[in-house]
Amino acid sequence: MNGWTAAATVLLGCGLGTALWGVATGPLRRRVVAQNLSTALACPGLLLLSQAYGRPSYVDLGLVLALLGPVGTLVFARLLADELAEDPPSARGVTWAVAGLGAGAVIALCVATGPSRAMVKLLVIGALLISGNLLASRALSGGFGGAGRG
Amino acid sequence: MADVSIVVALLLIAAAATVAVATRDPVRQALVLSVMGVVLAVLFTVLQAPDVGLSQLAVGSALTPLLLMLAVRKVRRRGQGKERER
Numbered sequence: 032m033n034g035w036t037a038a039a040t041v042l043l044g045c046g047l048g049t050a051l052w053g054v055a056t057g058p059l060r061r062r063v064v065a066q067n068l069s070t071a072l073a074c075p076g077l078l079l080l081s082q083a084y085g086r087p088s089y090v091d092l093g094l095v096l097a098l099l100g101p102v103g104t105l106v107f108a109r110l111l112a113d114e115l116a117e118d119p120p121s122a123r124g125v126t127w128a129v130a131g132l133g134a135g136a137v138i139a140l141c142v143a144t145g146p147s148r149a150m151v152k153l154l155v156i157g158a159l160l161i162s163g164n165l166l167a168s169r170a171l172s173g174g175f176g177g178a179g180r181g
Numbered sequence: 182m183a184d185v186s187i188v189v190a191l192l193l194i195a196a197a198a199t200v201a202v203a204t205r206d207p208v209r210q211a212l213v214l215s216v217m218g219v220v221l222a223v224l225f226t227v228l229q230a231p232d233v234g235l236s237q238l239a240v241g242s243a244l245t246p247l248l249l250m251l252a253v254r255k256v257r258r259r260g261q262g263k264e265r266e267r
Contacts, residue, residue, distance in 0.1 A: 103243040
């Protein structure tokens with residue numbers, strides 16, 4: 032049980048600390064990417080916390096964050112489309128690294144849970160998290176053409 | 182061990198709130214505010230209040246940035262319209 036708490040603390044401390052630093056400094060394109068990655072990092076952290084406290088119902092927090100985090104990033108991608116079109120952010124490496132981290136955390140939790148309905152829920156959250164993160168990242172880098180003009 | 186995670190979450194929220202106050206540009210402030218909402222939800226979870234964390238996530242990660250960005254856009258458009266009238 033203690034290992035899960037340590038893993039969650041390290042992940043949240045380092046991940047959110049880095050995201051905070053990224054969102055506080057640098058040009059706008061870096062800040063937007065850091066905001067996207069902060070939700071992608073916090074979601075596996077919350078899942079690890081639910082395992083650490085032994086309360087499966089805490090998984091709902093991760094589910095809500097996996098759903099709403101990309102929505103928040105899409106808000107920025109839509110409303111900052113003009114600024115971002117001049118200076119498009121590209122953070123493919125970081126995005127895939129964070130997606131891999133989330134996948135690793137979800138797989139570790141699945142192994143710990145064992146085959147059950149809870150594991151299916153974890154897998155759904157992981158799929159939502161990674162697909163939403165990649166989608167939001169692509170929208171930020173202007174991957175959807177002129178859809179964001181407004 | 183649980184105390185360590187509480188301390189980490191408290192430090193993170195203190196840093197995030199300081200950055201949010203220190204940022205001057207409203208657009209960048211909205212970005213910092215959205216990260217702060219997520220950190221606050223983590224703090225509530227660590228303090229064993231996941232119900233508060235859920236509502237904080239719903240409001241902080243999507244709704245507050247949306248309202249702020251819409252307000253900024255409206256103000257900017259109005260400013261541009263006035264410049265054109267001159």
